[in-house]
Amino acid sequence: MKALEEKILAQGKGIYPDIIQVGNFINHQVDPAFMNEIGEDIAKEFAKEAITKVVTIESSGIAPALMCAYKLGVPLIILKKKASRNLSPNVTRTEVTSFTKGDVYDLSIADGLIDENDHVLIVDDFLANGEAGTGAIRLIRKCHATIAGFAALVEKSFQPGRQKITDQGVKVYALARVSEITPDGTIKFL
């Protein structure tokens, strides 16, 4: 998606060797109209897949995933990293290690939200090492649903995430594929 690459160059910030800051339009300050375009783009890519639900991981992927689910006319499921008294205590869990945030967390989904009749599209903001995506795939498969694909806004192509997700038999779609961040902070695309 050309518009996303341009926005990353204009408003994002690269920090050598592996950081891409897009906090001013994707995951801290969010541009809703642009998220709508992104959601539309992803929905179009998977239009033939008869998707029943969009799934994202709390919390940076919620905005684009919501717009995508809205376009597809299906519910959005937010996989939770934390227990809450406001949510059902009956959940399926899996453990995820995050390199980006430097921690280990439980990813969970309330029982009954996804089942063997579902064909699911995963949407997240970043694809880097692929841990969050792999955790989501594991959790969705534990619920016996099938997976149409994994869509990320920004892929760090110099990290192994795409390979890891693809190896699990899941199609990867990335809107912007970063090949390199140079020592002076220049962001380059594939």
Add this chain to the structure above:
Amino acid sequence: MKALEEKILAQGKGIYPDIIQVGNFINHQVDPAFMNEIGEDIAKEFAKEAITKVVTIESSGIAPALMCAYKLGVPLIILKKKASRNLSPNVTRTEVTSFTKGDVYDLSIADGLIDENDHVLIVDDFLANGEAGTGAIRLIRKCHATIAGFAALVEKSFQPGRQKITDQGVKVYALARVSEITPDGTIKFL
């Protein structure tokens, strides 16, 4: 908002004395079309306020806040509970105690996202004890912005949140005001 009250009665679950589970359409599984209606309702309520930004607290308020920001044609800012390498390290912070989740956390916003020229609307899923809202108000005022109001989808009117937010000179708008959860789990509205 009548439609929200009806949906809470039909799909939500009350647990005596103070729990309202709406995880199957608001904060775990999200109904995007319904979120769109909710965003529209809130945007309409504050249409005359010349709002420059919508602010929410990570993560259950993101979906309705995004739809509201989209309707108002302004950016959404997600106040963060956790540091991340993908975000700017230069932030303003405040500490919040959450009764619902039973923890203490730092709420932060990257410097430069909100300033004295902003007139901000806060949107969140719940208004209960008002800690998250109070934290958001404190943080926004630290950034020297003004606040148009605090909008919540579900207010627990038997808890002190509304009073606390109002006492700080901020208008509260709640789409569904729950007066009581009876011992048999019936949810009653004001």
